[in-house]
Amino acid sequence: MYVRQLAIAFALFVASDATSLADSAPTSPESYPSPWSSGGPDGWDDAYKRAHEFVSKLTLLEKVNLTTGTGNQADRCTGNTGSIPRLGFRELCLQDGPVGVRYRAGSDRRLADLNSAFPAGINAAATWSKSLIRRRGEAVGAEFRDKGIDIHLGPVVGPLGRDPAGGRNFEAFGPDPYLAGIAVAHTVEGTQSAGVIASVKHYILNEQEHFRGGISSNIDDKTMHELYLWPFADAVRAGVGSVMCSYNKINNTYACENSYVLNQLLKNELGFQGFVVSDWGGQHSSVASALAGLDMTMPGDGVRNSTYGSYWGGALTEATLSLALSQFRLDDMVVRIMAAFYKVGRDTKQVEINYSSWTNETVGPQYWRSKTGNTTVNKHVDVQGDHAELIREMGAKSVVLLKNKDNALPLKKPASIAIIGEDAQDNPNGPNACVDRICNVGTLAMGWGSATAEFPYLISPATALEKQASADKTLFSNVKSSWDLDAARAAARNASTAIVFVNANSGEGYQTLDGNFGDRKNLTLWNGGDELIAAVASVNPNTVVVIHSVGPVLIDNVKTHPNVTAILWAGLPGQESGNSLTDVLYGKVNPQGRSPFTWGKAAEDWGITTLVNSSTPEPQQDFIEGSFIDYRHFDHQDIEPSFEFGFGLSYTNFSYTNLVIKPQDVGPYEPASGTTIAGPTFGGVNFDPESALLPEGFEKVPGMIYPWVNDTDIPDNTGGPDFPFAAHNRSAQAILPAGGAPGGNPELYKVVYVISVDVTNTGEVSGTDIPQLYLSLGGPAEPKVVLRGFDEVALNAGEKKTVDFNVTYRDLSNWDTEAQDWRVTSYPKTAYVGASSRDLRLHVDL
Ligand SMILES: *[C@@H]1O[C@H](CO)[C@@H](O)[C@H](O)[C@H]1NC(C)=O
Ligand SMILES: *[C@@H]1O[C@H](CO)[C@@H](O)[C@H](O)[C@H]1NC(C)=O
Ligand SMILES: *[C@@H]1O[C@H](CO)[C@@H](O)[C@H](O)[C@H]1NC(C)=O
Ligand SMILES: *[C@@H]1O[C@H](CO)[C@@H](O)[C@H](O)[C@H]1NC(C)=O
Ligand SMILES: *[C@@H]1O[C@H](CO)[C@@H](O)[C@H](O)[C@H]1NC(C)=O
Ligand SMILES: *[C@@H]1O[C@H](CO)[C@@H](O)[C@H](O)[C@H]1NC(C)=O
Ligand SMILES: *[C@@H]1O[C@H](CO)[C@@H](O)[C@H](O)[C@H]1NC(C)=O
Ligand SMILES: *[C@@H]1O[C@H](CO)[C@@H](O)[C@H](O)[C@H]1NC(C)=O
Ligand SMILES: *[C@@H]1O[C@H](CO)[C@@H](O)[C@H](O)[C@H]1NC(C)=O
Ligand SMILES: *[C@@H]1O[C@H](CO)[C@@H](O)[C@H](O)[C@H]1NC(C)=O
Numbered sequence: 001m002y003v004r005q006l007a008i009a010f011a012l013f014v015a016s017d018a019t020s021l022a023d024s025a026p027t028s029p030e031s032y033p034s035p036w037s038s039g040g041p042d043g044w045d046d047a048y049k050r051a052h053e054f055v056s057k058l059t060l061l062e063k064v065n066l067t068t069g070t071g072n073q074a075d076r077c078t079g080n081t082g083s084i085p086r087l088g089f090r091e092l093c094l095q096d097g098p099v100g101v102r103y104r105a106g107s108d109r110r111l112a113d114l115n116s117a118f119p120a121g122i123n124a125a126a127t128w129s130k131s132l133i134r135r136r137g138e139a140v141g142a143e144f145r146d147k148g149i150d151i152h153l154g155p156v157v158g159p160l161g162r163d164p165a166g167g168r169n170f171e172a173f174g175p176d177p178y179l180a181g182i183a184v185a186h187t188v189e190g191t192q193s194a195g196v197i198a199s200v201k202h203y204i205l206n207e208q209e210h211f212r213g214g215i216s217s218n219i220d221d222k223t224m225h226e227l228y229l230w231p232f233a234d235a236v237r238a239g240v241g242s243v244m245c246s247y248n249k250i251n252n253t254y255a256c257e258n259s260y261v262l263n264q265l266l267k268n269e270l271g272f273q274g275f276v277v278s279d280w281g282g283q284h285s286s287v288a289s290a291l292a293g294l295d296m297t298m299p300g301d302g303v304r305n306s307t308y309g310s311y312w313g314g315a316l317t318e319a320t321l322s323l324a325l326s327q328f329r330l331d332d333m334v335v336r337i338m339a340a341f342y343k344v345g346r347d348t349k350q351v352e353i354n355y356s357s358w359t360n361e362t363v364g365p366q367y368w369r370s371k372t373g374n375t376t377v378n379k380h381v382d383v384q385g386d387h388a389e390l391i392r393e394m395g396a397k398s399v400v401l402l403k404n405k406d407n408a409l410p411l412k413k414p415a416s417i418a419i420i421g422e423d424a425q426d427n428p429n430g431p432n433a434c435v436d437r438i439c440n441v442g443t444l445a446m447g448w449g450s451a452t453a454e455f456p457y458l459i460s461p462a463t464a465l466e467k468q469a470s471a472d473k474t475l476f477s478n479v480k481s482s483w484d485l486d487a488a489r490a491a492a493r494n495a496s497t498a499i500v501f502v503n504a505n506s507g508e509g510y511q512t513l514d515g516n517f518g519d520r521k522n523l524t525l526w527n528g529g530d531e532l533i534a535a536v537a538s539v540n541p542n543t544v545v546v547i548h549s550v551g552p553v554l555i556d557n558v559k560t561h562p563n564v565t566a567i568l569w570a571g572l573p574g575q576e577s578g579n580s581l582t583d584v585l586y587g588k589v590n591p592q593g594r595s596p597f598t599w600g601k602a603a604e605d606w607g608i609t610t611l612v613n614s615s616t617p618e619p620q621q622d623f624i625e626g627s628f629i630d631y632r633h634f635d636h637q638d639i640e641p642s643f644e645f646g647f648g649l650s651y652t653n654f655s656y657t658n659l660v661i662k663p664q665d666v667g668p669y670e671p672a673s674g675t676t677i678a679g680p681t682f683g684g685v686n687f688d689p690e691s692a693l694l695p696e697g698f699e700k701v702p703g704m705i706y707p708w709v710n711d712t713d714i715p716d717n718t719g720g721p722d723f724p725f726a727a728h729n730r731s732a733q734a735i736l737p738a739g740g741a742p743g744g745n746p747e748l749y750k751v752v753y754v755i756s757v758d759v760t761n762t763g764e765v766s767g768t769d770i771p772q773l774y775l776s777l778g779g780p781a782e783p784k785v786v787l788r789g790f791d792e793v794a795l796n797a798g799e800k801k802t803v804d805f806n807v808t809y810r811d812l813s814n815w816d817t818e819a820q821d822w823r824v825t826s827y828p829k830t831a832y833v834g835a836s837s838r839d840l841r842l843h844v845d846l
């Protein structure tokens with residue numbers, strides 16, 4: 001029903017002006033007070049107790065200092081909070097990004113500083129390997145820890161990937177919430193085990209780059225729970241210390257001041273115990289955002305018309321003194337920050353910050369923007385460890401083999417190979433030649449934007465393959481241009497195998513590349529990729545196509561071309577790109593990648609269009625498709641894709657037998673009940689405004705944000721819309737039926753069925769299979785099937801292993817909007833095990 005209402009609202013929007021839109025546009029309900037953290041399992045209780053002790057010692061100004069960034073580029077990291085010099089507590093350091101330490105020094109230099117460049121999130125997901133994903137999280141965490149970083153700005157599950165053209169999809173783990181949830185949980189566990197706080201982002205519904213700072217993503221409650229919130233629940237259950245709220249609006253309220261998504265969904269229902277930090281510049285109000293559940297603002301400045309240059313800092317001190325912000329809320333903000341700090345062991349694992357984001361020089365200003373505080377800013381600490389091996393392994397294991405006609409692969413000492421296309425080559429100006437990778441020159445191994453790191457080196461496919469060819473005495477040729485079709489044909493004609501390299505890029509929408517404003521403007525290959533493949537395949541009957549892309553591209557013509565014998569998707573593999581690919585092409589690694597998204601035949605097949613034009617500054621995007629994105633949509637509309645979600649070949653074959661279902665004796669699902677503790681406060685607040693004035697003799701770093709007030713005349717701002725009465729109520733609150741612990745009601749995770757299947761390697765070589773469990777939850781408005789389990793099974797030729805899938809209440813449930821809880825519906829349910837979302841080989845009724 002809601003879907004229809006939204007459709008009507010949208011029709012109004014098209015037909016009339018912005019005023020009537022505002023009248024009909026959906027809104028978010030208010031949810032106050034902001035839930036206070038209360039500890040919890042898996043270390044939160046202990047962390048909370050220690051945070052409580054620490055925060056009890058702080059003054060008002062010191063508390064405010066921890067909530068507020070000191071300004072864009074003010075200090076050494078992507079963002080820094082204030083410090084507490086009285087207690088020897090240094091500023092917290094927050095740093096981009098998901099694939100490694102993002103080092104942005106200067107505009108001419110492009111060198112890494114002894115850090116690694118990891119595979120993108122989409123590649124991590126493509127391995128379907130929980131252990132590899134965890135190791136990636138841990139290795140990334142270790143690099144951040146050793147540079148002195150407290151908070152890693154990643155991993156990403158928003159965007160989820162509603163729109164296949166979405167610019168930042170590659171940062172995340174693909175559009176299936178179950179796969180994304182498993183991947184984010186293992187990443188968070190890995191990163192935080194290294195002693196660094198993970199900040200899962202971007203919360204929530206930041207599904208496209210166009211208008212990201214003003215667009216309203218309008219969504220119904222059921223889809224929110226079953227799709228977009230799902231992986232965030234897994235991150236919270238995994239103990240994530242921080243969540244970053246996004247730039248967009250949800251139901252017409254900015255994510256960072258939306259009390260429904262922050263207070264109700266994240267902190268109350270999901271029981272999140274850590275802190276919410278704003279995306280850079282994502283905060284748009286002072287007290288309102290604090291009451292809505294924001295705990296830390298970044299980068300803290302940029303508010304020109306405020307006395308304090310910030311929504312918080314001195315403004316938050318003022319708000320506390322004037323009682324517009326209750327002490328329990330301020331204390332909760334700081335307790336949450338400190339609880340995350342103790343939860344991951346920062347008190348024992350923190351080292352001094354020993355790098356600067358903004359300069360590669362050894363000696364330079366600590367305070368970059370004001371160019372003051374000269375010191376040894378870069379100690380050039382080598383944090384790479386042996387991570388190159390993991391990067392190479394993950395790069396190889398994330399390759400999805402989409403086609404392999406007559407066992408064209410693996411290659412076995414071919415007489416000659418021709419490497420063709422710019423995507424196989426080194427960037428002549430070095431792998432970091434373009435700031436934030438905003439170009440598409442040479443091989444593509446990273447998307448563009450803030451989710452980048454400097455490459456320490458980048459092994460191009462041409463380099464690695466030439467080395468292999470030389471070892472095998474294979475005649476090697478290399479055509480570097482993608483546009484010289486004559487040269488391509490000439491080289492291909494000669495070669496026993498022609499390997500064509502093509503790509504498609506996307507990124508963060510603060511800059512346009514070739515007309516792509518972050519989001520892709522089309523789903524075709526870039527730089528004449530189709531023409532290049534066609535030219536090569538027209539003359540060589542053994543053409544292998546390698547695709548480096550951020551997501552699906554339209555390649556049905558390539559799939560069906562008789563001379564294209566193999567297609568590999570290699571995604572965005574990071575620094576070991578060429579080595580990883582060579583391992584797969586030559587069979588040192590038997591491919592186990594499975595596509596983490598659907599490959600349609602035409603852009604229209606997904607049923608989603610990027611909103612690129614708007615006549616209002618507040619464009620509305622209605623998620624009217626509900627849960628039907630990616631394979632759920634293709635299945636529902638019976639659209640045949642080129643390659644389906646979960647698809648990927650191996651150099652061997654696997655069979656599935658003996659599907660057995662074992663019901664577990666766990667009793668019925670019990671909704672959570674009871675009440676929380678009353679909102680606690682920690683330490684006193686000195687309400688004398690004199691005590692909040694800048695101490696005499698204190699020398700401010702120019703331009704930095706501080707907690708002090710300017711004036712003892714504190715204006716009364718306890719009235720008006722910023723003062724919802726309920727936000728100041730700190731009496732015990734009812735626990736939501738679906739809530740009660742991090743990740744939601746623990747009952748949801750009780751195992752109701754164990755489903756087992758025997759997997760046999762029926763081929764000639766050893767290999768790793770990814771058996772997949774799908775459920776049909778039944779009912780007229782549900783997807784045909786949804787992923788609910790997978791495993792990674794290494795098998796020698798002829799070997800058989802039994803795989804168990806745990807099916808929980810959550811896996812079997814739908815969100816019941818009336819009950820505001822998860823419910824197993826009475827519709828008949830079926831479990832399927834297969835090799836992809838469309839290759840469902842065995843089934844059993846539940
Ligand atoms: C958005 O609005 C719809 C329609 O009023 C409502 O069902 C849904 O719960 C709202 N969601 C959020 C997050 O505000
Ligand atoms: C707040 O943080 C700044 C920057 O680190 C520091 O200079 C200042 O002394 C801190 N203020 C208080 C009251 O601790
Ligand atoms: C900083 O980068 C420049 C190149 O832009 C290089 O010449 C210089 O040696 C680098 N400095 C250090 C200390 O690495
Ligand atoms: C980073 O530098 C600090 C000193 O500034 C040092 O204590 C710390 O050990 C360094 N980190 C590593 C991994 O060497
Ligand atoms: C600053 O400007 C914004 C946007 O124009 C406005 O909404 C806000 O009320 C102003 N704040 C102050 C403190 O004047
Ligand atoms: C800081 O150090 C740099 C590099 O050594 C030097 O060029 C600059 O003049 C110094 N600035 C100050 C304020 O001392
Ligand atoms: C094709 O092979 C011939 C003979 O083996 C060689 O002379 C010629 O240079 C090759 N052409 C290309 C484009 O590699
Ligand atoms: C799609 O966009 C890419 C990148 O901008 C461009 O290279 C390509 O030519 C476009 N495809 C079509 C069919 O226009
Ligand atoms: C396949 O390659 C052969 C050359 O070996 C060529 O004659 C033929 O036309 C090609 N087929 C297509 C469909 O391009
Ligand atoms: C968006 O607007 C531009 C300029 O008005 C126009 O050229 C373009 O075709 C429009 N795009 C879409 C998808 O409507």
Ligand SMILES: *[C@@H]1O[C@H](CO)[C@@H](O)[C@H](O)[C@H]1NC(C)=O
Pocket residue numbers: 307308710
């Ligand atoms: C308040 O302090 C800020 C930051 O130090 C300063 O820029 C501003 O001029 C001061 N305003 C007043 C009214 O004193």
Ligand SMILES: *[C@@H]1O[C@H](CO)[C@@H](O)[C@H](O)[C@H]1NC(C)=O
Pocket residue numbers: 751804806
């Ligand atoms: C399945 O659930 C059991 C407890 O019921 C647990 O011990 C086991 O680790 C779970 N296995 C997986 C793969 O989650």
